[in-house]
Amino acid sequence: MTTALRRLRNYIDGEFRDAADGRTTEVVNPATGEAYATAPLSAPADVDAAMAAAEAAFPAWRDLIPAERQKVLLKIADRFEERAEELIAAESENCGKPIALVRSEEIPPMVDQIRFFAGAARMLEGRSAGEYMEGFTSIIRREPVGVCAQVAPWNYPMMMAVWKFAPALAAGNTVVIKPSDTTPASTVLIADIIGSVLDELGHSRGVFNVICGDRETGRLMVEHKVPAMASITGSVRAGMQVAESASKDLKRVHLELGGKAPVVVFEDTDIAKAVEDISVAGYFNAGQDCTAATRVLVHESIHDEFVSALAKAASETKTGAVDDEDVLYGPLNNANQLKQVKGFIERLPAHAKIEAGGEQVGDKGYFFAPTVVSGLKQDDEIVQQEVFGPVITVQSFSEEKQALEWANGVEYALASSVWTKDHARAMRMSKSLDFGCVWINTHIPLVAEMPHGGFKKSGYGKDLSAYGFDDYTRIKHVMTSLDG
Template identity: 75%
Template sequence: MNTSLTLRNHVNGAFVDAADGRTLDVVDPTDGQVYATSPLSGAADVDAAMAAAAEAFPRWRDATPGTRQRLLLRIADAIEARADELVDAECRDTGKPRRLTISEEIGPMADQVRFFAGAARLLEGRSAGEYAEGLTSIVRREPIGVCAQVAPWNYPMMTAVWKFAPALAAGNTVVLKPSDTTPASTVLLAEIIGGILRDMGLPAGVFNVICGDRETGRLMVEHPTPALAAITGSVRAGIQVAQAAAKDVKRVHLELGGKAPVVVFEDADLGEAARVIAAAAFFNAGQDCTAATRVLVHDSVHDVFVQALTKAAAGTRTGGTDEEGVHYGPLNNAAQLAQVAGYIERLPAHATLETGGHRVGEAGYFYAPTVVSGLEQHDEIIQNEVFGPVVTVQKFTDEDRAVEYANGVDFALASSVWTKDHARAMRMSRRLDFGCVWINTHAPLLAEMPHGGFKQSGYGKDLSAYGFEDYTRIKHVMTAL
């Protein structure tokens, strides 16, 4: 095996190998070849990272909000200053188009860090008061403690920001594990943040990164030190985290799967809807929990819309990181390619494959943009998250049936409604059982607005003041007058 890059853990301000020397191969998904190794961290590595975070916590907890803000503002500046390096690392691990990664991730990441920098100085709470005679009550918001955080492989560096920024802003310390298939950009973030902590004279253990597999993540969650475990991942992983955390009653923050319904009514601008839905479905190869991949369209315009969506899909290109005109890259790994292909191979007889449905090329994990129509509510591909560049289409006859179909899955993260009828849009936004409802658009996320779902999509919020508050605890202080 010939690899050119060796990644290492970053614990208490130093780069270190796994204590027992074990490593994992890191594969470039554009060609399927190993290009790096990363540590396969075990119990000793988790112990060391948790000890560093625990030691750093008292000083960081007691730092002023202004100090926390300065740290985060410097991190945001560094993300922009080292954007090329971060994008290089991210694209090597994920195969994403470089142009889109720069435009769609670096700016939002820096903006999100700056949002939480501001939030650090704006903790809100009820005013002190006398709620019983002779007694004054005060409510304090405090950091929770050490946070064990696990990021996914679909947006490695952006979800790392979603994890560490609110945690640090609130005064917590962090042990963060990237996915085993995409560790490079997170390790680079550790180098950047470690250098800033050192320059500011802050404890090195405020931010730690350890690499590893599912077992490493399990050891982190089960470790007695963290007060909160946060994960973005599959439903199965979320259930395992919740079960492990229950053993010592840790707080848990889960952002899991999605199966976003996209409800297109007969009065919608069908051409615009098809264009935006295709973009929101195929971006990042559909590897997005909010992807617009489950379309419900009124039967009176079904055929016209399917034709428009199929045309938009056929005009969508997959290809390598630096290829011109590419809209998305490969699936992340061989197992994900097999999963996506399996859903298409198992399509029921009543389904119609409108376009796509096949691998692209012999090297790497590329899959064609795919549209499938003629599906029914109970079909496997409707009920389960495919997590690939696959759009399904169903018919509905009226608003009640649209709501029934939309809500009739186990996921409840995001959704969208396409109509010119304002009253209908407001009714649908109330009736749809999803953490986000977009109207005549799909996919925009803002630092100021919460992101998170219901049901098997998890609980807790990323982004926004709500996400910030998830990393705090509330204490009542009462004093006699």
């Protein structure tokens, strides 16, 4: 007996709609490898409709005083808390994530981040008015950019949606957001939540729109004439394509792309504490995190002890079913990602050694064992390229200069960490590490008040913080004569 698939739909101008041409794609639960829903495969007509709704809603939303936009965002945050169990269930099915971890590690930060941007809406900053030419006063206005086309990834579908819509709406923009084709369920639920709040408070539901689809749908969004800004969290390749497409009409672009975070462990480190924290930061969410602690560089004097402890920690780390409260992470997101992670392991050079894991777990779903690989060299593929899986690599260095050179010697520049008791060394390293974030004796904590974003091929623009809010605004100079 075949179970009927749930039907997900686009959310455009306050209505849930199928794709105009009726096309759909199946959505698979990565914990089972089985389809549980269908979602629209949106085409030009759907993108046109969503952009038209956002464009029509923009003037009234833009012209609201910040306090009114704040009310909306605070109500959305409240509603996220009220409907938390629905969101948790949707995200767990979306991604195969452990239910307990979605409840503890994703819902509270998302609610906090929405509330942060609700406050940011009322903290617009600019230089004070003044006379810089005799007889004239200059004023700086900070304004929303307009309609924002946003593309969210599959590793944190809910949270990345929040990182995008919250600052955009707070700043006075309207939104058309597309979730990944593999994880649309939670974003569609978010549309229901936001739409109901907009309706209750008397605002156009066209302020927030969701369209489901694939890469082609995303390309149509970015190339559409209406959006003033395109924002994407995704791969380097996707970011380059977005930047190229947006350049055709000089759209503003906000890119948060891949990472290959170095974790530099010096000889004076508390090994047990470092291993414990690095294991969690490397394997959490199955390593599917651009900031994951998956590239360890450890001083040669403690290398063997550290690798042994790391391998032991990997063997004690559990992956498994969504309702098992003892697991640290669930499956990889999709069959292609499982294939990619397996490929890195299969192509390891002869000098590499698998200290733990290295294989798929079970015969159902896309689970992969927590893995440690040692004996690697700087130019090895697995060191240079993002695996995006539960695989921690280890290299041995002899001196600080070499550690810094190797840490910076990749194309990514999103996040990094330094592990040492030497304050001066920590300051030297944090100054010279070419990454958008440097953690010292920790790895992966994020707060709403601090920016998240990288350099080089990790993209540009910031998420979170006042810097992330500023990215969704534009600056206007107004000058007036004082002689009447």
